[in-house]
Amino acid sequence: MxxxxxxxxxxxxxxxxxxxxxxxxxxxxxxxxxxxxxxxxxxxxxxxxxxxxxxxxxxxxxxxxxxxxxxxxxxxxxxxxxxxxxxxxxxxxxxxxxxxxxxxxxxxxxxxxxxxxxxxxxxxxxxxxxxxxxxxxxxxxxxxxxxxxxxxxxxxxxxxxxxxxxxxxxxxxxxxxxxxxxxxxxxxxxxxxxxxxxxxxxxxxxxxxxxVAQKTATADTIRQRYWPVSGLHKLDALTRILQAETYDAMLVFVRTKTATVELAEKLEARGHACEALNGDIPQNMRERIVERLRNGQLDILVATDVVARGLDVRRISHVINYDIPTDVEAYIHRIGRTGRAGKTGDAILFVAPREKRLLKAIEKTIRRPIDPMQMPTAKDINQYRIQRFKQRIRDNLSDQKNEFFYQLLTEVQQEESAEPLEIAAALAGLLQGDEPLLMSEKEYKPAREERKGRNEYKEGKRSPRRSKEGGSTRALPLKGHPEVEMKRFRLDVGYQHEVKPGNIVGAIANEADLDSKYIGHIEIYEDYTTIDLPAGMPNETFAALKKTHVCQQRLNIRVLDEKSDAGDRKVLTTRARSEARVNARSKSHGKTKERKRNTASGKKKAPTPKKPGKKKRATRSGETK
Known part of the structure; x- marks a missing residue:
């Protein structure tokens, strides 16, 4: 050894x-x-x-x-x-x-x-x-x-x-x-x-x-937190952090050069002084960007790991891991850009459902837990906006230019017979512009209200509707994650193709890059399957799943349509299952002979899924019935 x-x-x-x-x-x-x-x-x-x-x-x-x-x-x-x-x-x-x-x-x-x-x-x-x-x-x-x-x-x-x-x-x-x-x-x-x-x-x-035992750790001066966030809502999550956290300067890490430019442009469009920093930017321009951050002309840099190596700006109070690093040493290096020279710092890590294993690897390596962040409410964000607005007023009270405005407003008060506070309120509105200072509860919804599970619907309340044949047309709440909005989809593979829930879960987890715990209820029918998945999947992921094959059948995934799919929604009876099994055996009989011939000649065959058990109902919602 x-x-x-x-x-x-x-x-x-x-x-x-x-x-x-x-x-x-x-x-x-x-x-x-x-x-x-x-x-x-x-x-x-x-x-x-x-x-x-x-x-x-x-x-x-x-x-x-x-x-x-x-x-x-x-x-x-x-x-x-x-x-x-x-x-x-x-x-x-x-x-x-x-x-x-x-x-x-x-x-x-x-x-x-x-x-x-x-x-x-x-x-x-x-x-x-x-x-x-x-x-x-x-x-x-x-x-x-x-x-x-x-x-x-x-x-x-x-x-x-x-x-x-x-x-x-x-x-x-x-x-x-x-x-x-x-x-x-x-x-x-x-x-x-x-x-x-x-x-x-x-x-x-x-x-x-x-x-090899890992010996590296992170500084105690850095408060480390993570935010469980979907890739579809990362920008919203970052925007809310910017609205709810008190920061001096911020360094945001992403994986690619393209992402630095795209994210910086989006943040700038939302009113933040932000620039991208990546390897495609000439060295002299990079130096100017860092200098602007150092002297307060910029507040946010969106960067890749390589160009941020060795970056030392005392103003950086927050490091955001917008894209989680797959290398723990990269994480340690990233967050080391804050909490320097005796100052305290904050490091926030965005963690998608499929990235929980990376979070655990980071915690194990740094030998300390990373605490989850609480999603700020509209009240929290409004409180921060109010405090920031007050501070802007305080910062301007001692400005020498105010003498001119004092005289000007005195004239306005006399001409309009207005109270001083009325004039001040009008000026505050003028300063804020068209964008409302306060966020409404309707505008901000951090998560869907927790939905009741299948066994929690009170008598007289409507549960997810089912057709007469027994197939549900509405997705069930995801066990353990009721805040995740689910949608029901149809796949063109069923019991007659000898498919099992595990085959479907493995294929979708791999092709859609989705943690299996976010794959919901699965119901297998004679020639198709219904599955509950998180709503809002990216178009490219949806397109990839359409072309994915399971048990030699193209999934051709699509949203379950109550009207067009209602006629097909029949769970297999015991007799139908037996017939499907016999048909599947007869179809694979020739393949078995071919497989034996290949084995005899030294050829190796890819592993194939085992046949489902005789009387097990092929479903997945926490357990196999």
Whole structure:
């Protein structure tokens, strides 16, 4: 087992000069423990089994040595990285690009659900050296013969325990079985459950075992909070923070350069002194922007991680993680821009439902809980607006220019026979302009009123309406999250296709990038399924789900229409289920023979869903009946 000993610098690790130059560009000087221990054996071609938390620098630990061993003359996949989510796949692919910036003609491709197949196929045809993808989409390309791994040199399983938790472990094993026997494997996992140990014992060859404890923490001068917020409402959430928090200057972190510009423009349109700060902006202009923040001409900067590295402005009282970082060390660096030189600071983290695991990883690494924020009410926001308006008046009371206005208003008072307070109120209204100072309760609704559950409707009150055939036309409240507005959708896959709730949950969670706990009630019918999902899904997500296949059936998701779908809404009777099962068996009889022939000839087949139990009703609303 490797010892926790860190060399002086990356140059001690015998990395290629082009990689060392890239590390110097991004400001990396000393390798983290996981990097110091993983890079040497990976450079030697050995398998490794690494146990380390998110944020310890795992990506560089495997990317740097594997880049060193690439043959750039061969435009074919030599490295495959499997990641549990598309966010992590994108992040890992971006890291490869960063480290390989001085390697000529290097190509990396992230492949994941929710993106067009054609875009990914086009890049695969052109040739890539590294592929980073989610298990499901990688399998799709492999089964279609578009992703060929005959000459694969190395395979990385990143966050293996998370892939196990999300139900991808069978897919991971299938991919492993399709790769050459002599490929190198690096498996990283924050925890080491029994299933992951079995995979390592089965597929890894005498691996180097590495365990690293994370030692970094955050300053006690920084108050850390998180706000559970949907991606659809992030801008509203940030706007309310700006209205309810007392801040001097604010640094808002997003993931991409484009996002810095888009968000800065939206905040500026809402009346805030705001600028974007990203790598596309020339260095001299960046320096001017930072100077404007320092001297009070700007109050808000929207930035990416790279350009904010080393930023030191004492005015920064708040750091907003608008996009949650997937690297814990990046989180620590971000919030370190406030609470400096003995001052206190505030760090607020926006956490979408699917990002709760990242929140837990951050808390575990910094060894302290991050408290949830309370959504400010209209009363809270109005109180803050009133105090700010009063302060503007106080700040102007001692202004020397007031002598002229004092004389002018005295004349107005005499001419109009008005009381001083009447004139002051008129001037206050003139100062405020057309925008109302106070927010109305109707204008501000932080969340839907908690709705009653299925068993909480009082006698005489209407519950969600059901048709005579038993199918509900209205979404049920989401268990544990009654504030989330749900909508009922129809999917073109049903019992006759041998689908189970787990198949549907896995596909939607992956393609829509939605935490499974936000997938509501599922009812499976003979040839279709109804499912409750959060309302307001982005159009691109909806389009991706339409094209998603489950049990070889295209979902073709659409909002459940009471009129057009009413005739089909019949839950399967016992006899109908039996007939559907027989029909499904007869359809798959030929496929079974083919599968046996393939097995006999040495071909490997992708895992298929198990058939549903005999008398279990295929539903999902907290449990299987």
């Amino acid at each position: 490797s010892q926790d000993k860190t060399p002086v610098s990356f140059s001690d690790l015998k990395l290629a000069p082009a990689l060392l130059k890239a590390l110097e560009d991004v400001g990396y000087e000393q390798p983290s423990p996981i990097q110091a221990q993983s890079i040497p054996p990976l450079l030697e071609g050995r398998d490794i089994l690494g146990q380390a938390q998110t944020g310890t620098g795992k990506t560089a630990a495997f990317a740097l040595p594997l880049l060193s061993r690439l043959d750039l003359r061969r435009r074919e996949p030599q490295v495959l990285v499997l990641a549990p989510t598309r966010e992590l796949a994108i992040q890992v692919a971006e890291a490869f690009k960063t480290y390989a910036r001085h390697l000529k003609d290097f190509h990396v491709l992230p492949i994941y659900g929710g993106q067009s197949y054609e875009i990914q196929l086009r890049q695969l045809r052109r040739g890539v050296h590294v592929v980073v993808g989610t298990p499901g989409r990688v399998m799709d390309h492999m089964r279609k013969g578009k992703l060929k791994l005959d000459n694969l040199q190395a395979l990385v399983l990143d966050e293996a325990d998370e892939m196990l938790r999300m139900g991808f472990i069978d897919d991971v094993e299938w991919v492993l079985e399709q790769t050459p026997d002599d490929r190198q494997i690096a498996l990283f996992s924050a925890t080491m459950p029994a299933e992951i140990r079995k995979v390592s014992q089965k597929y890894l060859n005498n691996p180097e075992i590495i365990r």
